Amino acid sequence: QVQLVESGGGLVQAGGSLRLSCAASGGTFSNYAMGWLRQAPGKEREFVAGISWRGGYTYYADSVKGRFTISRDNAKNSLYLQMNSLKPEDTAVYYCAAASTRFLSDYTTRSFGSWGQGTQVTVSS
Numbered sequence: 119q120v121q122l123v124e125s126g127g128g129l130v131q132a133g134g135s136l137r138l139s140c141a142a143s144g145g146t147f148s149n150y151a152m153g154w155l156r157q158a159p160g161k162e163r164e165f166v167a168g169i170s171w172r173g174g175y176t177y178y179a180d181s182v183k184g185r186f187t188i189s190r191d192n193a194k195n196s197l198y199l200q201m202n203s204l205k206p207e208d209t210a211v212y213y214c215a216a217a218s219t220r221f222l223s224d225y226t227t228r229s230f231g232s233w234g235q236g237t238q239v240t241v242s243s
Contacts, residue, residue, distance in 0.1 A: 119144065119145060119231075119232055120142050120143070120144055120145030120146075120147060120150075120216050120232050121142070121143050121144045121145070121232075122140055122141070122142055122214045122215070122216065122232060122233065122234035123140065123141045123143075123214075123234055123235070124138060124139070124140050124212065124213065124214045124234045124235065124236060124237040125138070125139050125140075125141070125237060126138040126139050126237060127212060127237030127238045127239045128238075128239070128240070129240045129241075129242065130204055130239075130240070130241055130242070131241070131242050132204060132205055132206055132241055132242065132243050133203060133204065134204050134241070135200070135201060135202045135203075135204065136201045136204065136239060137198060137199070137200050137201070138154065138198065138199040138201065138212055138214075138237060138239075139196060139197070139198055140152075140154075140196065140197040140198070140214030140234060141195065141196055142195040142196065142197070142216070143195065145216070145232075147192060147195040147216075148171060148172075148192035148195075149171060149220065150171055150216050150217050150218065150219065150220065151168060151169060151170050151171055151216075151217040151219055151220055151221055151222045151229075152168065152169055152188075152190060152197045152214070152215065152216055152217065153165065153166070153167060153168035153169070153177075153188075153214075153215050153216075153217065153222065153229070153230055154166040154167045154168075154188060154197075154199045154212055154213070154214060154215070155212070155213045155215055155227060155230070156208075156210035156211065156212045156213065156239075157210055157211050157213070157236075158207075158209060158210040158211075161210075163213070163227050164179065165177075165179055165225045165226055165227070166178070166179050166182055166186065166199070166212070167179065167182065167186055167187075167188035167199060168188065168217075168222045168225065168229075169188045169189070169190050169197070170220060170221045170222070171220040171221070172192070172220075173189065173190050173192075175221060175222075176188055177222055177225055179225070181207075182201075182208075185201065185202050185203045185204075186199060186200065186201050186202070187199070187200040187202075188200075197214055199212070201239070204239075204241045205241060206241045206242065206243045207241075208239060208241050209239060209240050209241050210238075210239060211236040211237065211238050211239075212236060212237050212238075212239050213233055213234055213236045214233070214234040215227075215230035215231075215232060215233050215234070216230060216231065216232040216233075217229045217230050217231070218231050
């Protein structure tokens with residue numbers, strides 16, 4: 119099973135940018151679709167963005183479409199999330215997750231079987 123470690127979270131003002139990274143080890147990272155999900159205090163974990171195994175297909179929640187960009191580098195076993203024009207409502211713990219399939223058909227937490235420990239993103243107004 120793949121192990122995932124996120125980094126890059128922090129405190130940023132509204133309108134700012136952050137880039138999250140996820141390093142994978144212990145599995146065949148390039149075989150599976152990957153995703154970013156987030157959980158705000160008192161809310162359920164929600165899908166943010168996903169990417170197919172070779173990066174040819176990307177998927178975004180409506181709330182982040184046009185502001186966030188997911189990408190992957192299979193040679194480096196790494197996943198990224200570039201977040202621009204951040205809003206206070208983007209404040210959450212962000213999780214990197216691995217699916218068990220090459221493409222995503224279900225954009226919910228059910229698609230993902232391996233999770234990182236999360237990284238906090240806080241956007242101040």
